[in-house]
Amino acid sequence: MEPSFFxxxxxxxxxxxxxxxxxxxxxxxxxxxxxxxxxWFRKVQKKMPKLTDYGRDIxxxxxxxxxxxxxxxxxxxxxxxxxxxxxxxxEYGMAYYAFTWIWMFILHDTWFYWAHRAMHLPFLYRHVxxxxxxxxxxxxxxxxxxxPLEAVxxxxxxxxxxxxxxxxxxxxxxxxxxxxxxxxxxxxxxxxYPKNFHKHWIGKWVNTSVAHNLHxxxxxxxxxxxxxxxxxxxGTLRTDYDxxxxxxxxxKQGDTATVKPSTQEGLAWVxx
Numbered sequence: 226m227e228p229s230f231f232x233x234x235x236x237x238x239x240x241x242x243x244x245x246x247x248x249x250x251x252x253x254x255x256x257x258x259x260x261x262x263x264x265w266f267r268k269v270q271k272k273m274p275k276l277t278d279y280g281r282d283i284x285x286x287x288x289x290x291x292x293x294x295x296x297x298x299x300x301x302x303x304x305x306x307x308x309x310x311x312x313x314x315x316e317y318g319m320a321y322y323a324f325t326w327i328w329m330f331i332l333h334d335t336w337f338y339w340a341h342r343a344m345h346l347p348f349l350y351r352h353v354x355x356x357x358x359x360x361x362x363x364x365x366x367x368x369x370x371x372x373p374l375e376a377v378x379x380x381x382x383x384x385x386x387x388x389x390x391x392x393x394x395x396x397x398x399x400x401x402x403x404x405x406x407x408x409x410x411x412x413x414x415x416x417x418y419p420k421n422f423h424k425h426w427i428g429k430w431v432n433t434s435v436a437h438n439l440h441x442x443x444x445x446x447x448x449x450x451x452x453x454x455x456x457x458x459x460g461t462l463r464t465d466y467d468x469x470x471x472x473x474x475x476x477k478q479g480d481t482a483t484v485k486p487s488t489q490e491g492l493a494w495v496x497x
Contacts, residue, residue, distance in 0.1 A: 233302055238294040244402060245290050245369060248409050252365040256415050266476045267415045269438040269469070274362045274414075282366035285356060289369040289376040296380045300387050301394070308387040310394035317391060325392050329400050330451055336382045337450035342461070344375060345445060363412040363441045368405075407451060411437040420474040423467060430454055435470045439463050 256264055257273070265271075300308065314322050344354035356372040371379060383401070386392055410417065416435050422428035423435075432449045436456075440447040446463035449456050456462040 234295065234298050237298045237302075238291055241290045241294045241297070242287070245286065245405055248406050249286075249365040249368065252409050252413055256413060257364065264415055267417075267473055269414055269416060269435055269473050270362045270442060272362060274360065274364045278360050278362070279364060279366050282360055282364065282370035285371060286366060286369040288373055289371045289379075292373060292376040293369075293380045293383075296377070296383055300384045309389065309391045310387055310397065311391055312394055314393055321391075322393060322396070325390065325396070326400070328390060329386055329392070329397075332386065333382050333404070334449060334451045335455065336385065337379075338448050338455040340378050340381075341448040341450075344378075345448075358441065358444060360412075361441055362414065363438060364414055365409045365412060367412040367441075368408040410434055411450070412441075414438060416470070416473045418474075420471075422474075423470045430457070433470065435473050436463075436466055439466060439469055 301310070311317070343349060350358075353372045353374050357367070357370055357375065360367040360370060369376075383397075386397060411432065411434055413434050416433060418428065418431075418433055422431075423433065430453050432447075432451055432453055436447045436449070436453065440463075443463065443465075446461050447453075447456055447466065448461055453462055
């Protein structure tokens with residue numbers, strides 16, 4: 226008896242949920258339990274999230290990964306025959322294969338930046354994106370804590386990749402596995418890149434945990450995912466980024482946020 230539509234869908238949901246919780250659990254266990262004390266000097270905000278923050282983020286993350294899996298199922302199973310994915314790398318050659326990695330990173334970062342900025346328009350912020358911004362002091366569980374509508378927008382990059390340029394199918398899975406890991410790092414609350422990385426000719430273009438943490442704490446600016454290209458070009462990189470990065474990585478940082486901003490404060494700036 227062949228597996229049913231539901232069996233295939235459930236398999237995909239289970240796979241994505243397992244991957245996300247695997248990486249989020251490892252990150253949380255390492256930095257919020259085992260390495261909490263020795264790595265505390267690299268904690269961007271010198272405080273821990275509340276238990277209610279963890280619970281809310283996990284709940285919304287479960288909803289998000291279910292939506293991600295559903296869109297993935299529709300993209301690669303239901304409408305897979307219409308996609309531009311291929312399985313034999315030799316069909317287009319190694320040079321083209323390498324190019325598609327660069328293309329996917331640039332395309333995804335561009336999609337994320339502009340979708341993220343759109344989510345900060347007053348109406349969308351209040352009714353959709355605020356779910357994600359309730360975590361003003363993010364943790365690994367915040368990475369996928371989206372309103373369902375925002376989850377649909379976020380995963381829109383998947384069919385965009387699959388139905389445009391030819392891309393090696395299995396490599397898309399590897400790419401999104403990396404995306405999960407980098408998203409968890411971005412919401413980790415601890416900075417892992419070395420001191421002065423933000424000043425390096427490569428590092429100045431790379432998005433860091435400090436950069437995204439500032440976005441959650443201050444509610445605007447620093448909209449990128451993998452890179453800071455768009456933030457620098459569009460003037461949305463926060464002016465306190467360099468200072469905060471240096472304080473976080475030099476081992477002498479004091480308390481960066483003695484008072485946790487409320488979600489109402491987060492709404493205040495969009496009403497200006």
